Amino acid sequence: MDMHATKKKLGIKEKYAHMTRGLDWETSYQPMEKVFPQATFEGIKIHDWDKWEDPFRLTMDSYWKYQAEKERKLYAVLDAFAQNNGHLGLTDARYLNAIKLFLTGISPLEYVAHRGFAAAGRNFPGVGPRVACLMQSVDEMRHAQTQIHALSNYNKHYDGFHDFKHMLERVWYLSVPKSFFDDAFSAGPFEWMIAIGFSFEYVLTNLLFVPFMSGAAYNGDMATVTFGFSAQSDEARHMTLGLECIKFMLEQDPDNLPIVQKWIDKWAWRGVRVLTLVAMMMDYMLPKRVMSWKEAWEIYFEQNGGALFADLARYGITMPECLKQCSIDKEHIGHQAWATFYQYGGAAAFHTWMPSDDEMDWLSSKYPNTFDKYYRARFTHWRNEAEKGNRFYTNTLPMLCQVCQIPMLFTEPDDPTTICYRESEYDGEKYHTCSDGCKHIFDDEPQKYIQAWLPVHQIYQGNCFPEGTDPTVEGFDPLAKVLEYYHFDMGNDNLDFEGSRDQANFAAWRGMATKNT
Amino acid sequence: MSKVFIAFQCNEDTRPIVEAVLADNPHAEAIESPAMVKIDAEGSLVIKRESIEELIGRTFDLQELQMSLITLSGHLDEDDDQFKLSWLN
Amino acid sequence: MAVQALKDYDFPPADSQDKFHGGQLLYVGWDDHLMFCAPFAYCLPPGTLFSDVCERILPNSFAYHPDWAKVDFKTATWLKSGKPWRPEMNKTLAEQGLRHKDVLRLKTPGLMGIAGSGS
Numbered sequence: 001m002d003m004h005a006t007k008k009k010l011g012i013k014e015k016y017a018h019m020t021r022g023l024d025w026e027t028s029y030q031p032m033e034k035v036f037p038q039a040t041f042e043g044i045k046i047h048d049w050d051k052w053e054d055p056f057r058l059t060m061d062s063y064w065k066y067q068a069e070k071e072r073k074l075y076a077v078l079d080a081f082a083q084n085n086g087h088l089g090l091t092d093a094r095y096l097n098a099i100k101l102f103l104t105g106i107s108p109l110e111y112v113a114h115r116g117f118a119a120a121g122r123n124f125p126g127v128g129p130r131v132a133c134l135m136q137s138v139d140e141m142r143h144a145q146t147q148i149h150a151l152s153n154y155n156k157h158y159d160g161f162h163d164f165k166h167m168l169e170r171v172w173y174l175s176v177p178k179s180f181f182d183d184a185f186s187a188g189p190f191e192w193m194i195a196i197g198f199s200f201e202y203v204l205t206n207l208l209f210v211p212f213m214s215g216a217a218y219n220g221d222m223a224t225v226t227f228g229f230s231a232q233s234d235e236a237r238h239m240t241l242g243l244e245c246i247k248f249m250l251e252q253d254p255d256n257l258p259i260v261q262k263w264i265d266k267w268a269w270r271g272v273r274v275l276t277l278v279a280m281m282m283d284y285m286l287p288k289r290v291m292s293w294k295e296a297w298e299i300y301f302e303q304n305g306g307a308l309f310a311d312l313a314r315y316g317i318t319m320p321e322c323l324k325q326c327s328i329d330k331e332h333i334g335h336q337a338w339a340t341f342y343q344y345g346g347a348a349a350f351h352t353w354m355p356s357d358d359e360m361d362w363l364s365s366k367y368p369n370t371f372d373k374y375y376r377a378r379f380t381h382w383r384n385e386a387e388k389g390n391r392f393y394t395n396t397l398p399m400l401c402q403v404c405q406i407p408m409l410f411t412e413p414d415d416p417t418t419i420c421y422r423e424s425e426y427d428g429e430k431y432h433t434c435s436d437g438c439k440h441i442f443d444d445e446p447q448k449y450i451q452a453w454l455p456v457h458q459i460y461q462g463n464c465f466p467e468g469t470d471p472t473v474e475g476f477d478p479l480a481k482v483l484e485y486y487h488f489d490m491g492n493d494n495l496d497f498e499g500s501r502d503q504a505n506f507a508a509w510r511g512m513a514t515k516n517t
Numbered sequence: 518m519s520k521v522f523i524a525f526q527c528n529e530d531t532r533p534i535v536e537a538v539l540a541d542n543p544h545a546e547a548i549e550s551p552a553m554v555k556i557d558a559e560g561s562l563v564i565k566r567e568s569i570e571e572l573i574g575r576t577f578d579l580q581e582l583q584m585s586l587i588t589l590s591g592h593l594d595e596d597d598d599q600f601k602l603s604w605l606n
Numbered sequence: 607m608a609v610q611a612l613k614d615y616d617f618p619p620a621d622s623q624d625k626f627h628g629g630q631l632l633y634v635g636w637d638d639h640l641m642f643c644a645p646f647a648y649c650l651p652p653g654t655l656f657s658d659v660c661e662r663i664l665p666n667s668f669a670y671h672p673d674w675a676k677v678d679f680k681t682a683t684w685l686k687s688g689k690p691w692r693p694e695m696n697k698t699l700a701e702q703g704l705r706h707k708d709v710l711r712l713k714t715p716g717l718m719g720i721a722g723s724g725s
Binding site: 188395399409427429447451454460 | 615617621629631633
Binding site: 070 | 519520521522526550551552553580581582583584585586587588589590591592593594595596597604605
């Protein structure tokens, strides 16, 4: 067959330049500095916005064409999944607890990312990042909506999916991802770009998305797989935006280097702390596991991140110091986090459980240096106690880190039997952090973190009860009232998977699907 | 040398893309997992429009990769004829 | 190091003692017993006797552990902010200088958790 490529009048680079550059103007009624009031206060110096290079040159017509096609494919699959009771193809209903964590802890962040990129785009005087931020803002809104659509199907059948917006602003463990984004959103546009565009969307994104989406693929969750793939190519564009952003800032002025380095150090650490939830998900919550957190860290950070920082070294950027301890932490945090949610399982809007013997053997093989030595004994003890009807539920609130807001469950890098305690004083008050990384962040901007809405402290201040609650009545049960404030369906959203409504329903429905009943 | 990588969904659209990439980049290696194929390569990787067109028998716009791309690593340079990933260090 | 901001950035702390309805925050962790994933946070009246902490409050939190029955407060040692500290059982928190958001670590030599794993 005779095949010829049509000769285009304009190449992709030229077409994109004509469609995006030179369409704006210098303001004349008000000075540019007033129209762009956030452009310089962070200390970042930009001399020539035209030096911004867009890696993916999508004009609006291409953007809508591809996004529309992705949407058509996605919603066709979501419909088919729902119509055919696709949820019965899951390996096991335990899997859904990972997805409850996703809906409550990640999906709302997509929405605030949409707002943050809209704000950043509004505030940059340069057209290159403005266009890129605009598209990312629309993408993030799309992600929020497609996730809500995809996961709404599970809300028809399973517990814990019913009130994610309400829970995000209140539930103790959800303050971890929420405060991460609050911190970024309340920073200036340049810090936002390094925090989210670069550190989250480039350095760490593969450690969030690939585990969840692969976990979905391995466990029969076609809805989440399909959403994930539909979003992933948007994510690839976001990655390139993040990388371009940092290159651009570093090439514009050498004075930007220490500011950018400081932000990379801070946000890589804050991101790693949020990813603790993913570590636990990969190691404990997937009936069919993809790989261990340790393996994921090695592939997606040690190798890939290594390549990235080797590349950025030519600007004088160094790998954040605090990340070096992650090669030790990678063997511990999944176990430590799951142990935490297990014991606080009365106050989590998803089920928890102890691993089976097979699962413990998998953990031993994936964590030869740590699982048997530090964690197997306690998990075996808990399982034995649960079998006797004495399942462990902690009854006292935990101490939280002032910065990452995670309970102080992390151990000293050189001693995994000792909790890592760090302390700072500011203006006559004490503040506690979980690590050198978080302490450093606190000490650098204490005025910001002293304002943190820490769930445990808020509970003790009496701010986490439903309106009209009287704490002085006879037999007052503060925990029950907090869970009511959280909108938990008591006994159904929380507690052990064993004996849960999810477990019973899944077994019954799958039974019906395979028999003539 | 640092590795670049690109990962695609496993579907009928990406089969010829993966085939073209492996043919044009002898140093590249494909790793398959459920629903995803990841291609690693030392230093750099190039995806050529013409190579894909040879395999699929129709014109191909490289931007169609948007439909199946999962993630990538390295600096990206895109034009009408090729899509290149590389680390400069 | 000051926060870079467009205007004066000066806000009150969210957790000053006056917000706790007469209580003060005290954190207590039990070394080598990581079965309790993190130190516990308590909100207690400053007039709480330390003996009450040891006899009523801490057991409520820690008694699930098989080692707790063997804890002897006469031989246990304590750290406050990481430095050796000796409690006076008959004094209140306030009387012995325990301030809002102080952190204590209980050390019980010889008790090394489940199967000696530090759990």
